[in-house]
Amino acid sequence: MAASTGNAFDFKLFKRLLEYTNAYKWTFYFVGVAAVLLSFFAVLRPYLLQVTIDNSIVPQDNDQLIFYISLMGGILMLEVIFQFLFIYFANWLGQEVIRDIRVNLFEHMLEFKMKYFDNSAVGRLVTRAVSDIETIASIFSQGLFMIISDLLKMIVVLGFMFYQSWKLTLLVLLILPFILYATRVFQKKMKLAFEEVRTQVANLNTFVQERITGMKIVQLFTREEREYEKFKEINDKHRKGWIKTVWYNSIFFPIAEMSTSITIGLIVWYGGLRVMAGSEAITLGVIVAFIELSQMLFRPLRQIADKFNTLQMGMVAANRVFGILDTKASIADNGTLEIDHLKGEIEFENVHFGYIEKEEVLKGISFKAQEGETVAIVGATGAGKSTIINLLNRSYEIWDGRILIDGVDTKDITLRSLRSQIAIVLQDVFLFADTILNNITLNHPEITKETVVQAAKDIGVHEFISSLPGGYDYNVKERGVMLSSGQRQLIAFLRAYVSNPSILVLDEATSSVDSYSEQLIQDATDKITQGRTSIVIAHRLATVKKADKILVMDAGKIVEMGTHHELLQKTDGYYKKLYEVQFMQEEETL
Structure with a gap:
């Protein structure tokens, strides 16, 4: 099993995981295309809002206003449809993949020799075969494709912002390096924290499974109080593992929210001055669009960090599951003789x-x-x-x-x-x-x-x-x-x-x-x-x-x-x- 490191991402492990999508490549491609389309739909909304303000609300053109509102409604419907298809098939793909992994894992464990089970806690193996594999599904349903979609959305948004006003875009980018750095640190810390959480979950499952199975012995020898104290100790370690992830989230998300608010303030301040100075390049519609676009740029960053948590948990779980799949503990079945009856000597x-x-x-x-x-x-x-x-x-x-x-x-x-x-x-x-x-x-x-x-x-x-x-x-x-x-x-x-x-x-x-x-x-x-x-x-x-x-x-x-x-x-x-x-x-x- 691969050693735990502080590296934010294990691409070799990720590539191995993606091999399980080969059987569902058309679904994989469709979800990818849907992610691309959603990124373009996202930019259309603030652009139409900008045009609506500048071409219909400011000049008070009622017909134009109705036209743009209808167009925004149509774009919104398309976005909803593709969002539905994207979420459904991303989750469907995740469930298909974990079904295949779980089947492979169980088939592999069926071949293990008894010595492996003698030395392995049952609760830990159950955790790997059930909850860890279920966590892997979130890589596809909430992690990988969501992150790709958000990254594409950020690229398209940034390109459009430069096209509209490079000066306002530079103001927005002043804050971006700070958020990127905070996100990077956050990812590394969360990977280590989630590895600790999965370890404690396995320990908790093992302890509970063994004590429930051996409850008769616990009660016959009046060990209830001692086992209760041991359970509290293990449960406390599990709680501390989760508290560490809560601590990192509590630091990161307020910082990200504050950065977004500062960016909006800068857009309103500089853009407002330019509008009052009579600038043709920056209009009221552009300011409103940039406020929404900056949100679209920073919100995915916050969401990517959150989804990267999900991705990290899935990768940690995948690492543990593949650790068992890579275990060579089966009896060597090199025999070639098939028998259907023995004399019995x-x-x-x-x-x-x-x-x-x-x-x-x-x-x-x-x-x-x-x-x-x-x-x-x-x-x-x-x-x-x-x-x-x-x-x-x-x-x-x-x-x-x-x-x-x-x-x-x-x-x-x-x-x-x-x-x-x-x-x-x-x-x-x-x-x-x-x-x-x-x-x-x-x-x-x-x-x-x-x-x-x-x-x-x-x-x-x-x-x-x-x-x-x-x-x-x-x-x-x-x-x-x-x-x-x-x-x-x-x-x-x-x-x-x-x-x-x-x-x-x-x-x-x-x-x-x-x-x-x-x-x-x-x-x-x-x-x-x-x-x-x-x-x-x-x-x-x-x-x-x-x-x-x-x-x-x-x-x-x-x-x-x-x-x-x-x-x-x-x-x-x-x-x-x-x-x-x-x-x-x-x-x-x-």
Whole structure:
């Protein structure tokens, strides 16, 4: 991501942003032409006012007055029409551009590896994808074209003023350098201020999103007062960021207004003297026209500064969004082999991996699962069990070694086809705020409701789902809060089952579920593991006993391997001790 600087404008970034308008170039051109026409319409009004005063009001010619008033009305109507078209299509273009950018951003984030999300605040990413991109739209609707229109208007106005009276024009230009300097300083200060504002907005979004998500923990540990104080602190920083922008506006705009008033005073003073002296070059109509023209010259300057604020905010937002688009955090998908079915033979060859550089989690893991086998992984917390299942579908890149499926390195298989053949049920089940049916199918077009219902009957969860209000159309709300942890896990089992995977990976934790749900989960596990290779992080003795092979892990290594019976035969074996601590009491209650 580009570093923040005090430079007033980043043309390289702006050029990149304009590339998104290529698909709508005719609209872009039309808005540009409309901006040019509006600048000429703007000059016509004071000119007609000048002619009306000098040719009809001063000589008291009623017919001429009616003619000029009618002409001014027609010009005004044309200006209104083009103003409407200009504003509408400038806003339309902005919305089309941000739609395309948002689609590109979301598509890019979908390819990020899990490590990126592990290290990135969700609230910050939401800010980039929603509010920052919406801010970019203002570049087109209120920034770029408005500034171009104002600049053209100023050029045309200045040219016309010189044509009418170079002496009055020089009087007006005496004040112009001062306003230009103030505008330049204002732009630089506002860019830095708006960067700080966007940073504080992201911090505020992140804090609020995390605390709302974790409100249960906040309340259970009575941290309301502390979190309230932290929120006030972050919110105060956000307020200070905005106050800084208000401070700069409070200084600039009164200065600009005062400069305009001084200019009008000079025009009236000098022009009035010339009229009273009988000058033919400067008339009453010219003075009135110059008062309006000077307003047209200075008002765009004030508006340009204001619109430049909008442009700067959009550019800061664009810089942040492009920073994510430029992030290379996706898993390298260089595989060329497309697969539609796997036998399910899995082999880890001396696999080394860690989530953080120089902090190794797996230290040379090697094992093999034959086709159709169920391999249970047991071990203490932090031994590396979950890491093994995270690596199988390439959610993370291994440091060294190889992972083979059916004798093929997983790096040689396309990511999409690899992941389509592997279903994973995690301990922490995530459900979307949607119906049960959509959470099971994930809107897969080839998985029908009839298929889901039959699958639910097969693994014994149809009765549970049918008992809910609306059955399969029951909305589970955000993260599935309307269901118990056991029910959420049953939905996850059904989601895995209907995808008909060649390989199944289960983290079958049941520590927080009731006995009825646990029995349903056990039955579901038995059903969906039939006939396919399964890797299970085992938390229940029944799963361990049924496994064809047990991997016993400790501190990132496989310390023992074998069947339940074989491992119990090892005197002072790690598994035997683990069994006595974790599983023996469970066996006694069976």
